[in-house]
Amino acid sequence: MSAPALVAAPLRVATWNINSVRLRAPLLRALVDELNPDVLCLQETKTPDEHFPHEAAEALGFTHRIITGMKGYNGVAVLSRLPLTRLPDGRDWCGKGDCRHLGVAVDLPGGPLEVHNFYVPAGGDVPDPAVNPKFAHKLDFVAEVTAWTAARGPAHRSVLVGDLNIAPLEHDVWSHRQMVGVVSHTPVEVEAMAGWQRAGNWYDALRHFVPEDQKLYTWWSYRAKDWRASDRGRRLDHIWVSQDLAGALQRHAVLKDARDWAQTSDHVPVMLEITV
Template sequence: MKIVSWNINSVRFRLEIVERFLREAAPDILCLQETKVIDQDFPQEAFRRLGYKTIILHGQKMHHGVAILSRVPLAEDDRFDWQANREARHVGVKLANGVRLENVYVPAGGDVPDREVNAKFGQKLDFVERMTAWSASLDCPTILVGDFNIAPLESDVWNHKQLLNVVSHTPIEVDALNRLKDSNSWVDLGRHFYPAPARLHTWWSYRSPDWTVNDRGRRLDHMWATADVAAAATSHTVFEACRNWLKPSDHVPIMTEFDL
């Protein structure tokens, strides 16, 4: 079973490259973040034509939004409000084999890494804290995917020293993510297959005229699994070439294949 996670930064604006990716990579399940569309306007028919007939949505006008599209049966969907303000940032399902699949879009956190002067940063930390409380009580095999908006390791960013005070790589964010990881002994599948210090970027800013010249990337997108599911993982792929496609997202898809 191939499971993909991708922050698409508007599914309608980038539908052409999503369709191309699905034809080329043929995942069984696609988890999207930042779809930026209400459920009624989600382009479902385009996905159904490609065989993704099970479509689970949690959308929002113009902002945020998550979706799970599948060629295999899914059930028992849920939507957690880890932001505590009804933003559409999570959707989860249960696979036929009983494994949970949770798709999350963690807030970016603004520009200043200080919750006293930047409310968005505090909201981000609180979001991860709520996820941690949820994680600690998990009692079933689970895969957690999405745009975490945190690059935890020194090798997860293009320059550790220069980004220590930049939101997404600050020590307080890394500590919060590590607490989440430790709360249920999650396996970071990206680093399981590509141990640090291997380069493993998934995001490059739009601000750079040519992202390939200076390669200032960060690993903001993750796929984790509880130990029982991680044992069934057979490969992990970062589709870096998608960053050069027509009208690309600033994120690229990541995929883990499981023997489930």
Template structure:
């Protein structure tokens, strides 16, 4: 068995101490980070190594984007893809010794206006998702897990107010449809919602909410999916809501799942 966590850290160098705290307190076997905002060679791995996380596969760039997989288990680099030809570090994959392939994604946020004609960033987001759909349709995933900040809250109970967010980027119908097409193409199983099928569930709270606890205007943007052949091995999903209250936090919190593989 192994446990995976995914967390948009919003600068791994700025929040290395929070990463180390999570590794100490929760001890996932694998931690996937997004929005690292660092070249790979400047990721502060010394503290992670000291805690037993001696393996890392990452893609980075200065100041923006960036994805990393930290592991206590041996992993090998399984490559990356430049989805939507953006030239961004938004995907990396690793292979475990048991053959499971783990993909770590940071899907574009898409800007503020849900209209690709006036907001090119929204178009890039949709194109990124379309390419993901095509890749998984052409190569049916087997013994695979995909995690990351998908920047989409697909279900009505994945947001604080379905009606009020229908025209807000991350919950618009067209984004939800595109993500559903990605999921259908790979027959992916949403492990979090397999384990927690009902009720409001969030992994992100805006910095703009001064009292995020009281307002609780959250969205579930961070996901763990598994290919159908191993989905039944996934269990123990949890969202670490208290992490949003740590000092100097990311606006996202870690999402966990375990796999009996």
């Protein structure tokens, strides 16, 4: 008798810039209640590995975890209900040792799924690399990632998520006219992101569900007295999939109400459900 055929099942992958995992670990329960992800990618964990709140993650069913963190800044983590393996091609981007990328393979019946979790540098306030080292670092980081992506070839059975700190499309910001000169939406950043996408032949999964002529935000500044009323948002958090998975997208969610949680991040969780 032949072995039964493997049946593709829906997988939920979520991403959230948590802006300190130790401070906001209690909010993970609300995220799980709302989105119930199988794989959760976090950015800006802001803690060295030895202080990561493993107990909180374990209590929520994330029995598999791979993390890379540092004290006070940056840091990324992948929490999963499914077995994980760290990919062997981890890099020290721009030679700064600042914990901005984590690649893992998720063990699935249909074969492993690569998941890449990125936290791209924000870039400071002045969009001029000659006078702003933070902006220069951002451009260098994306250029290095793009070259690495191109060397690996088109992505296959892969998902890329994270706080990429670039809002590339006109309706990824509250006002294209007023934001075009602001870091995160400048033409040089937008073109850099487009080059990165082309290098891996990545597919923008969120815009699969929300047409490009509709507003789509994942971040609202702490500076707004009433963020919901002003609604001056940006789409800084992204989920891309390899072209072979573009037809497997089932649904997405942007958990906008998370912006109202007590002591929350200025980013909100984003989830993609995909049949793999």
